């Protein structure tokens with residue numbers, strides 16, 4: 001299927017062709033098996049890792065492909081047109097490496113980075129806690145320095161963590177820092193793996209850190225704060241939270257692209273089906289009730305594509321990134337819902353993937369910041385005049401994807 005991105009360069013078109021060919025072999029045959037629990041999503045990630053797909057933007061000397069964020073987005077869209085959980089697991093899998101790059105700790109943490117970038121080990125990104133979801137200032141996880149050894153003692157818990165129950169290496173955000181930890185270390189505990197309405201096969205974990213001893217070099221950054229004043233759900237924005245929020249715009253654009261990857265599949269299936277299914281002696285596409293639905297779906301899709309493309313070209317405009325996420329994830333959900341409707345009864349069964357698309361894509365209106373939080377960010381940006389500012393190339397802040 002055609003890319004959602006217009007004006008691809010020859011190199012990017014060639015990359016898309018290569019990606020499509022690899023996914024046909026390494027992903028397409030396994031999508032239904034992942035859904036039904038017969039194939040572990042992690043095996044697919046490891047196979048994709050062998051093609052370099054877990055480290056697109058990483059330098060070759062660290063096992064990556066040394067390509068651009070645009071190559072990453074093209075890959076994300078292509079994977080999501082088959083399976084959203086696979087792409088979520090892939091992206092989360094390399095988060096610890098991406099953050100080590102972002103914080104300039106590649107050399108110190110080389111031993112963790114290479115296996116993650118090559119997909120040999122699986123990573124996870126831990127931010128959300130039972131009491132801290134949209135409101136991250138309620139985070140309780142904290143690190144305390146052991147003056148005798150210089151190690152950092154990490155205590156807390158995280159829930160809804162993609163790959164959380166199976167990860168080898170995790171990046172954990174605390175009130176006072178961010179740390180790369182190994183799940184084999186003493187004190188790491190998997191509390192449970194969630195069952196979900198969609199994204200079947202994705203390993204979503206609730207995990208605990210019971211006074212894990214973290215070597216100082218594994219801190220991406222760390223500020224000492226008195227444990228007495230922390231750990232009580234005290235509100236307030238810490239350096240860790242501010243640093244994290246700076247990186248979220250590119251992540252939100254990624255989620256927008258994921259949404260459109262899923263929607264593209266649903267739209268294509270609905271359009272094809274409406275032309276082949278006959279009722280009342282004609283294809284159902286002959287009824288305006290159906291064809292006008294296709295018109296609405298295609299129009300929403302094109303509008304979302306334009307907004308996402310605009311946000312890709314202004315990666316660090318947080319207001320625009322929030323708009324792209326809000327709009328494309330809502331529109332993708334509506335498109336998948338209409339696709340189920342167009343297919344009628346068969347759309348509600350698993351004979352076609354539209355019901356899976358609908359269940360999977362629903363997450364994107366919650367994960368990575370809910371619709372409501374996107375609206376909060378957008379209105380704040382509008383009142384601050386963010387949309388009036390022209391971003392010059394030099395203004396772009398570093399992002400974890402590029």
Ligand SMILES: Cc1cc2nc3c(=O)[nH]c(=O)nc-3n(C[C@H](O)[C@H](O)[C@H](O)COP(=O)(O)OP(=O)(O)OC[C@H]3O[C@@H](n4cnc5c(N)ncnc54)[C@H](O)[C@@H]3O)c2cc1C
Pocket residue numbers: 092125126127128132133134135159160161162163199204363366367368369370371372373376
């Ligand atoms: C499948 C899946 C994968 C995930 N992967 C990860 C991961 O890898 N790492 C990670 O750290 N987290 C992950 N998450 C967590 C996800 O980011 C959070 O679920 C999300 O940020 C919302 O937090 P919450 O669930 O605690 O909801 P809450 O914050 O409790 O929100 C509940 C409701 O209240 C609304 N609300 C809250 N505050 C406001 C407000 N100020 N104004 C208006 N409405 C408001 C919300 O929009 C929502 O509708 C994942 C979640 C899921 C389901």
